[in-house]
Amino acid sequence: MHIVQLKDRSAYRSNAYYLPDDRVIIDTGAGHIDYSRITALNSILLTHGHPDHIGGVAALSHTHNSTVYLHAADGEHVTFSYTPAWEQTLHCNGLTLHVLHTPGHSPGSVCFYEPSDKLLFAGDTVFGYGIVGRCDLPGSSIQQLRTSLQKLSQYDIHWIYSGHGRPLDNGNWHIQQAIQTIQSEAEDGLRT
Ligand SMILES: [Zn+2]
Ligand SMILES: [Zn+2]
Numbered sequence: 801m802h803i804v805q806l807k808d809r810s811a812y813r814s815n816a817y818y819l820p821d822d823r824v825i826i827d828t829g830a831g832h833i834d835y836s837r838i839t840a841l842n843s844i845l846l847t848h849g850h851p852d853h854i855g856g857v858a859a860l861s862h863t864h865n866s867t868v869y870l871h872a873a874d875g876e877h878v879t880f881s882y883t884p885a886w887e888q889t890l891h892c893n894g895l896t897l898h899v900l901h902t903p904g905h906s907p908g909s910v911c912f913y914e915p916s917d918k919l920l921f922a923g924d925t926v927f928g929y930g931i932v933g934r935c936d937l938p939g940s941s942i943q944q945l946r947t948s949l950q951k952l953s954q955y956d957i958h959w960i961y962s963g964h965g966r967p968l969d970n971g972n973w974h975i976q977q978a979i980q981t982i983q984s985e986a987e988d989g990l991r992t
Contacts, residue, residue, distance in 0.1 A: 824843045824892045848908055848924065898912070919960075
């Protein structure tokens with residue numbers, strides 16, 4: 801699979817992943833990416849509705865006639881129209897992506913799983929080496945995040961492409977580390 805990682809130039813340093821062969825972009829940065837690099841686009845897939853991931857939607861959908869997918873639980877405050885994403889399988893040209901609803905960092909967070917390369921576009925749900933998405937934001941829930949990480953651990957994941965940072969291999973190992981982080985935070989909470 802041909803994946804072009806585009807990094808937003810703002811302080812967020814959020815990632816957008818452009819899949820040119822499939823005419824797909826996963827997240828759009830905060831609005832500070834050279835969007836002219838995206839030459840053909842049919843589908844804009846959003847992992848969640850935070851501003852550092854949806855900032856390019858207006859510019860991209862102005863230039864390209866494309867369908868925007870977002871989970872409706874994150875759709876309350878967005879100003880663009882979108883097709884609600886739920887637990888479903890999306891077929892984008894030759895690409896098959898399973899949409900996994902993984903609330904926690906936000907109520908409408910989703911991950912996109914590509915089964916043949918065992919690749920997970922994780923948004924802000926999970927990062928590497930035990931780092932998990934923030935759960936101190938309005939609408940976030942550490943209990944939901946724990947359930948979502950346990951759900952992800954049922955999948956065979958080799959690569960993780962998160963909303964911030966570099967791609968990671970040994971995906972299932974990173975998910976186990978994230979589960980341990982949440983477990984120890986819960987135990988800390990019991991002690992204090
Ligand atoms: Zn976020
Ligand atoms: Zn983010």
